[in-house]
Amino acid sequence: MLLEVKGLNTFYGNLHAIWDIDIQVHEKEIVALIGSNGAGKSTLLKTIAGSLPMQSGEIIYQGERFNPGHKRKANVMVHKGITLCPEGRHIFPRMTVAENLKRGGYIRQKGDMEAGFDRVYDLFPRLKERDGQMAGTLSGGEQQMLAIGRALMSGPKLLMLDEPSLGLSPLLTEKLFELILEIRNQGTTILLVEQNAVSALSIANRGYVLKVGHITQSGTGQELLESQDILASYLGA
Numbered sequence: 001m002l003l004e005v006k007g008l009n010t011f012y013g014n015l016h017a018i019w020d021i022d023i024q025v026h027e028k029e030i031v032a033l034i035g036s037n038g039a040g041k042s043t044l045l046k047t048i049a050g051s052l053p054m055q056s057g058e059i060i061y062q063g064e065r066f067n068p069g070h071k072r073k074a075n076v077m078v079h080k081g082i083t084l085c086p087e088g089r090h091i092f093p094r095m096t097v098a099e100n101l102k103r104g105g106y107i108r109q110k111g112d113m114e115a116g117f118d119r120v121y122d123l124f125p126r127l128k129e130r131d132g133q134m135a136g137t138l139s140g141g142e143q144q145m146l147a148i149g150r151a152l153m154s155g156p157k158l159l160m161l162d163e164p165s166l167g168l169s170p171l172l173t174e175k176l177f178e179l180i181l182e183i184r185n186q187g188t189t190i191l192l193v194e195q196n197a198v199s200a201l202s203i204a205n206r207g208y209v210l211k212v213g214h215i216t217q218s219g220t221g222q223e224l225l226e227s228q229d230i231l232a233s234y235l236g237a
C-alpha cells in the first residue's frame with residue numbers, strides 16, 4: 001500500500017468540507033475520485049498534499065503516519081514523493097517552458113535534472129519543440145501538458161492530478177488519458193480527480209465517489225462504470 005487515508009476531516013473555518021474519508025491507493029494504481037462540483041475532491045487532494053491542514057484522521061504514506069499534530073508542509077511532502085498538479089494549471093506564464101519545468105524539478109540534484117527533462121520531453125515532444133517559448137503563449141492543451149510535466153519533474157511516487165481534462169477538446173482529452181496511462185506504466189502511481197467520469201473510470205484500477213464531502217461508493221473502475229447510481233448521477237444517463 002502506498003497511501004492510506006483514514007477518518008480524514010478537513011474544515012475551511014466552520015465549513016466541514018470532507019467527512020471521515022477513507023481511501024487506499026496501492027503502488028502503480030490509477031485511482032479515480034469522481035463527484036460533482038463542490039463535493040470535496042480538491043480539498044481531499046490538498047489535504048493529502050499538505051497544503052491544507054487536517055482536522056482529524058490519519059494519512060499513512062509509505063508506512064509513515066501523519067496526523068493533525070504534524071506540521072506538514074507541502075514542500076516536505078514533495079520531497080517524500082507526493083506531488084499535486086492543481087486544477088487550473090498555475091504555470092508561470094512569463095517564464096519559458098524549460099524554466100517552468102526546472103522550477104518543478106527544484107528538489108533534483110543537478111545531474112538528475114537532465115533525466116527529468118528527458119522523461120518529460122519524451123512524454124510531451126511538443127514541450128521540447130517549444131522549450132524556449134513563454135509558457136503564457138502556449139495553447140490550453142500545451143499548458144496542461146506543461147503543468148503535468150512540471151509536476152513530473154519532482155519525480156513523484158504519487159502524482160495527484162486535479163481535473164487535468166478541464167477545458168480540453170475531446171480529442172486532446174483522449175490523448176491526455178493515454179498519457180496518464182503511460183505515466184502509470186512507467187511506474188508512477190496516480191490519484192486522479194475528474195469531472196470526466198467515464199474517461200477517468202475507464203483507465204482507473206479503482207475509484208471512489210464523493211458526494212457533499214462523503215464517500216458514497218467505491219469499487220473497480222469497471223464496477224463503477226456499470227453502476228446504475230453513477231450512471232444516473234454523474235454520467236448523464
Ligand code: ATP
Pocket residue numbers: 012015017035036037038039040041042043044
Ligand atoms: P470543484 O471541482 O468544483 O472544485 P470539488 O469537489 O473539488 O469541486 P472542493 O473545491 O474541494 O470541491 O470544495 C468542497 C467544499 O469546500 C465546497 O463547499 C467549497 O465551496 C468549499 N471550499 C473550497 N475551497 C474553499 C476555500 N478556500 N474556502 C472556503 N470554502 C472552500
